[in-house]
Amino acid sequence: MSSSSTADNFTPVFDGHNDVLLRLWSSSEANPVDRFIDGEKVGHIDLPRAKKGGLAGGLCAIYVPSPSMEKDANGDYPTPEHDSALRITLGMAALLAKIEAKSAGGLKICRSADDIRTAMTNGAFASVLHIEGAEAISADLDELYVLHQAGLRTLGPVWSRPNIFAYGVPFRFPSTPDIGPGLSDAGKALIRACNELKIMVDLSHMNDKGFWDIAAISDAPLVASHSNAHTLCTHSRNVTEKQMDAIKETGGLMGINFGVSFLRADGQKITATPLSEMVRHIDYIINRIGVDHVALGSDFDGTTIPDALGSAADLQLLIAELRKAGYDQETIDKIAYKNWIRVLEKTWA
Structure with missing residues (x-):
């Protein structure tokens, strides 16, 4: 793997969450594969901007939009129907496969930690296929096994809406994440199957009861791929101190979400919003559970980020902010990419 301690201290970043597949799939513009490979002026991620900012790879989410953004009486977004969700999920997975095929080595779909290391060494974008909200998977879990064969290696059972597996925590501020019920029986079976297949389970959109249900079942590190410290920002999507302690105990991690909210x-x-707000959360998490349990989970192309970090091309500005805050290169390397690779390797082994 290329050293991060080059003359200009350019540090590679492996990121825990992006929604570039949704942006490309849902765009009215033609040729989404070419636009990702050649670059464009909208959104946060494409190959040229990733290379410029040192974004060496990350978890590329498949998220199926709600059929409407009108909330129901409980304040929940409507949940997509299975058949529609499966069609859209396959469409986004195919889009990533087409990018890999046409990128001339510019992007690699990674199925192991060694794949990630090799891709980073070769200068390829190390992409891990992720599902955010498992509406494409039925209660018999057949689709899970097929998607795993297609490269699926991480999965969040829910987005912020209910489905047959669990109740996704709604977007509320200020609020605790203790909203709604935990895992259904189907959800418990899903977690056990993910453990069997070595698919990482993502807790970022789980409510409190769902979090603890997963903690009781799972034998893998607990991971919240793109969530921040609830003590510092009392959003329902953020992680409480008790949850943070459980993440530490299992050797898991939290990926800092760049979303200003x-x-x-x-x-x-x-x-x-200054980049120092990200450092504030990183400082807090490190002080609470240690440097081995914090990483980056930008939510690029899926949330509103600070003006100071306009796209993936500007990631080294965040690295510079960490240096300004007194972090040495060894610590920065852990936050930027090493912690993610370690936790994924432990989960997938």
């Missing part, structure tokens, strides 16, 4: 103490969607 999950960073700011006031929970406001204000893009004039």
Whole structure:
């Protein structure tokens, strides 16, 4: 793997969450594969901007949009029907496969930690196929096994809406994540199957009861791929101190979400938010559970990020902010990519 201690201290980043597949799939523009490979002026991630900012790879989410953004009486977004969700999921997975095929080595779908290391060494974008909200999977779990064969290696049972597996925590501020019931029987079976297949389970959109149900069942590290410290920003999507302690005990991690609404103490969607807000959360998590349990989970192409970090091309500005805060290169390397690779390797082994 290329050293991060080059003359200009350029540090590679492996990131825990992006929604670039959704952006490309849902765009009205033609040729999404070419736009990702050649670059474009919209969104946060494409290959040229990833290379410029040192984004060496990450978890590429398949998220099926709700059929409507009108909430029901309980404040929940409507859940997609299975058949539609499966069609969309396969479409996004195919899009990633087409990018890999056409990128001339520019992107690699990774199924192991060694795949990630090799891709980073070769300068390829190390992409891990992730599902955010398992509406494409039926209660018999047949689709899970097929998707695993296609490269699926991480899965969040829910987005912030209910499905047959669990109740996704709604977007609320201020609020604890203790909203709604935990895993259904089907959800418990899903977690056991993910453990069997060595698929990482992502807790970022789980409510409190669902979190603890998974903690009781799973034998893998607990991971919240793109969530921040609830003590600093009391958003329902963020991780409580008790949850953080459980993450530490299992050798898991939290990926810092770049979304301003999950960073700011006031929970406001204000893009004039300094990068020091990210460092504030990183500091807090390290002080609580240690440097081995914090990483990055940008939510690029899926949330509103600070103006100071306009896209993946600007990632080294965050690295510079960490240096400014006093972090040495060894610690920065852990936060930027080593912790993710370690936890994925432990989960997939």
